[in-house]
Amino acid sequence: MKKVVKSDVIGQHGMSLIEGIVLLEFMFYPTGGVEAEIDGFIELRDAETGEVATGSVQYLSHIDQATTPVSESCC
DSSP states (O other), rough: OOOOOHHHHHHHHHHHHHHHHTTTEEEEEEEEEEEEOEEEEEEEEOOTTTOOOEEEEOOOOOOOOSSOOOGGGGO
């Protein structure tokens, strides 16, 4: 039986927060499911012209219950 533990939910919540912030100016490409590696790539671009920079930034989050409150009723 597959299980999703509370830390998975907290991690996904953190990724959603980061994605929402990054997408205000840049593009964010998540790497996929819950894992302990790089969480995604941020593609840098000029906000005025939309021109994409030649590089990207790899993103690794560290979110825990102390930094990301999660309702006890959801988990």
